[in-house]
Amino acid sequence: xxxxxxxxxxxxxxxxxxxxxxxxxxxxxxxxxxxxxxxxxxxxxxxxxxxxxxxxxxxxxxxxxxxxxxxxxxxxxxxxxxxxxxxxxxxxxxxxxxxxxxxxxxxxxxxxxxxxxxxxxxxxxxxxxxxxxxxxxxxxxxxxxxxxxxxxxxxxxxxxxxxxxxxxxxxxxxxxxxxxxxxxxxxxxxxxxxxxxxxxxxxxxxxxxxxxxxxxxxxxxxxxxxxxxxxxxxxxxxxxxxxxxxxxxxxxxxxxxxxxxxxxxxxxxxxxxxxxxxxxxxxxxxxxxxxxxxxxxxxxxxxxxxxxxxxxxxxxxxxxxxxxxxxxxxx
Numbered sequence: 001x002x003x004x005x006x007x008x009x010x011x012x013x014x015x016x017x018x019x020x021x022x023x024x025x026x027x028x029x030x031x032x033x034x035x036x037x038x039x040x041x042x043x044x045x046x047x048x049x050x051x052x053x054x055x056x057x058x059x060x061x062x063x064x065x066x067x068x069x070x071x072x073x074x075x076x077x078x079x080x081x082x083x084x085x086x087x088x089x090x091x092x093x094x095x096x097x098x099x100x101x102x103x104x105x106x107x108x109x110x111x112x113x114x115x116x117x118x119x120x121x122x123x124x125x126x127x128x129x130x131x132x133x134x135x136x137x138x139x140x141x142x143x144x145x146x147x148x149x150x151x152x153x154x155x156x157x158x159x160x161x162x163x164x165x166x167x168x169x170x171x172x173x174x175x176x177x178x179x180x181x182x183x184x185x186x187x188x189x190x191x192x193x194x195x196x197x198x199x200x201x202x203x204x205x206x207x208x209x210x211x212x213x214x215x216x217x218x219x220x221x222x223x224x225x226x227x228x229x230x231x232x233x234x235x236x237x238x239x240x241x242x243x244x245x246x247x248x249x250x251x252x253x254x255x256x257x258x259x260x261x262x263x264x265x266x267x268x269x270x271x272x273x274x275x276x277x278x279x280x281x282x283x284x285x286x287x288x289x290x291x292x293x294x295x296x297x298x299x300x301x302x303x304x305x306x307x308x309x310x311x312x313x314x315x316x317x318x319x320x321x322x323x324x325x326x327x328x329x330x331x
Contacts, residue, residue, distance in 0.1 A: 172279050175287045175306070178313035182306075183271050183291065185235040186317060192247045195264035206262065207254065214252060214259035224258055225251060237307055237318045269302075270294045284308070287315075290323070 188198040200219040207214055222228060228248050232241040250261045275292035282288075285308040292299050302322045306315040 170282070172282075175279060175282060175315070176277055176289070178315065179277060179289075181313050182235055182315060182317065185231070186320075187267075187269050187271060189232065189235070189244060189247065190269045191267040192250060192260070193263075194267040195262050196250075196260045197264065197267070199260065201260060201262070203262070205257075207259070209252075213262045214254070215262045216254075217251075217258045217260055222258055225253065227258075234311070235313075235316060237316045240316075240318055268293075272299055275299070286318070 188196075191198045196217075199217060199222065201215040202218050203215045205216040217223075221231065225248065228251060232244060236244065252259050252261075270293055272292040272294050277289045277291050279287055279289045280303075286306060288303060288305045290301050291304055292301050294300075300322065302320055304317060304321075305319045307318045308314070309316045
């Protein structure tokens with residue numbers, strides 16, 4: 001410092017005056033004050049820098065926490081949307097609405113990050129389809145179902161109950177709706193060995209094979225031999241139709257036309273339409289009824305069993321068993 005140089009100069013001259021000593025003391029005090037101010041300024045600068053660094057760290061921390069919460073909220077919304085889509089696809093009612101209630105709260109203070117521990121596990125979302133109300137409750141106990149959803153669940157339950165109910169016994173009309181057509185068809189089949197009186201023929205167009213006369217069939221239901229098979233299989237079960245297969249031997253084809261052996265005589269079943277059929281047994285896929293038919297001077301009865309068919313007329317004859325000289329009420 002300059003006063004040091006002056007001090008050395010004065011010491012060399014060995015003439016330390018009183019004024020010099022006073023000036024020297026003042027200068028030293030001034031230098032000390034300046035040094036103290038410098039240290040104070042440095043301390044203030046360091047303090048300000050530290051405060052700035054703390055603010056920067058705090059700001060970065062707050063931004064990080066806000067990002068974490070925003071990401072968590074977005075994930076929760078995605079989970080709710082996926083859950084809602086799964087529920088809507090699995091329940092038959094398309095009016096089910098599951099709306100995620102997710103909001104992002106303004107963050108003013110950094111919050112503690114929730115730690116995943118054994119006591120606070122992350123809930124695992126199953127990829128298995130939702131198939132019951134219990135599963136829906138387990139996945140989201142607080143989820144509110146709309147009226148439409150409740151209706152759908154009720155409908156599902158009702159359908160499940162109906163599927164497990166015992167076979168329903170229908171009213172007699174369900175079984176007998178087309179019974180006249182079926183009985184008429186069997187009467188025609190029964191008449192074929194008796195000359196086919198119920199089949200339209202042209203007796204003027206005929207020929208003889210040895211002693212048997214054949215007449216040409218003009219009935220549009222029978223144009224070739226395959227029509228005979230089709231007719232039998234339409235009204236009779238396979239086994240019962242097989243027991244009547246010998247009637248096909250009564251037909252022949254001549255010059256592209258179908259002919260039937262003509263031997264007119266009486267046939268057995270002439271149904272008595274004045275006596276209503278009486279069902280004695282019935283189930284979903286079969287039923288048995290008693291049918292009256294006329295014989296000379298009397299009425300007889302036969303027991304007919306029917307089996308459900310997917311094609312019109314809906315039922316096929318599976319068996320016919322005569323019950324002679326009895327009243328239907330005693331069967």
